[in-house]
Amino acid sequence: MSSNFSDDAISIIEAFLIDSNDQTMSDLTNYCKEYDLSDSEIIFLAKALAESGTTINFSGENICDIPSTGGPSSLSTLLCPLFLKLLGNKILKLGVPGRPAGGIDVLSQIEGYNINPDLSEVEEWFITNGYVHFLANQEFTPLDSKLFSYRKNNNSLDVPCLVIASLLSKKIAVGLNIVGLDVRVGKFGNFGRTLEEARKNSIRFVRVAALVGINAKCFITNGMIAQQPYIGRGEALLALYKIFTKQACTHLEEHLSVCLEMSLSISGEKSINFTTIDIENAFIENIEVQGGNKESFYTVAANISRKHIYNIYAATSGFLSIDLYKIRDVIVSMQSDEANMFSDTCGVILKARSGHFITEGAIICSYRYELDLRAEFEIKLNSAFDISENTEFLNIEIITDGKI
Helix, strand or coil, rough: CCCCHHHHHHHHHHHHHCCCHHHHHHHHHHHHHCCCHHHHHHHHHHHHHCCCCCCCCCCCCCCCEEEEEECCCCCCHHHHHHHHHHCCCEEEEEEEEEEEHHHHHHHHCCCCCCCCCCCCHHHHHHEEEEHEEEEECCCCCCHHHHHHHHHCCCCCCCCCCHHHHHHHHHHCCCCCCCEEEEEECCCCCCHHHHHHHHHHHHHHHHHHHCCCCEEEEEEEEECCCCCCCEEHHHHHHHHHHHHHHHCCCCHHHHHHHHHCCCCCCCCCCCCCCCCHHHHHHHHHHHHHHHHCHHHHHHHHHHHHHCCCCEEEEECEEEEEEEEEEHHHHHHHHHHHHCCCCCCCCCEEECCCCCEEECCCEEEEEEECCCCCCCCCCCCHHHHHHHECCCCCCCCCCEEEECHH
16 A cells, blocks of 8 residues: 555455444444544545445536535525526435435425435436435445444544545545535534634545545535524425525525525536526426425425424523524434434424524524424423523635645
8 A cells, every 4th residue: 555545544444345334334433533544545435435336427517516514404405406506507416314404304305205216217317407316325325324324323423534535425426526515613513613623624625525536615604503594304395485485584595695605606606697486496396307296395384384383482681592403402302213214293493593682582483393292392492592692603614725
């Protein structure tokens, strides 16, 4: 091996590739936590994960995507593909389940929407529509899917070199050559708990992506504050409906602008003329191409809206602090359902914003809860809100150069 490879690292990676069991996944994860991987080792692992299943190659096509590093409240993985399509791009979005509402989780709530197509279906849909959104599974990047699931179940999602390898494996597998990464910074961030860490890992992602022929940019956003108020699988569909029908609140409109900014940057454009109808049409076209029932989308959105009958109120006046990760944890804890991978039993709509002043008795959020023990759910949810001093905000930052 060259000096860019460690014999120990390669030995551990190869053991995992030969037999991906709990022990080899534990060995790989623990090694990466303690020693990290070199850029060359990340590429070796990413390519192996990509080639563990079916790969896609549309020769001569420029294909792009904007994935994220995970975190609650952002809708970038749902909105950016729509903007990218309106900007004339082709999108292949191969993803993994999110917490509490990844893009694939949300789309699976629509009746008939096929998140597990085979290669021939992906190719047909791509030729027909130019945008396909599907799940990493036994056919596409199966070892990445398995390792990601292991890391999630063992509280090991925040290992930067494995995050980079996982993200790149899915892009390599579908032949992407342009990618933007929504890096969500926060105390539980998978790609950096501080802005400094996120910048360092973003620079590395751009550099490693370039080494495999992918033109990458990173967009650093503040994962500690809600990017928009609709948190939950069904709630994300309701948020889209609000956008399509011109009922978006200011907070949601601001998030829409951030997603547009990222999409424009990836496309090399400065502006775009579009209407909410154009955005809706791009969304519905994808639903229909992938076998979904568009009326189901409207029905789910309406049902979610009707089920928000419970509120949490401010006990006193002051500046509101919202712990997004407590909201995430309480929702995720109620989503566990072995019979339904993407169950949807609860969700939150924020009515106030972190760092803003709120008066006693004002509504902080509404929520829905469709199981027993609602009182327990409300107590846990209420612990995510504190009224005290103001908080600072981070502006979006774009990293385009892989050099330190």
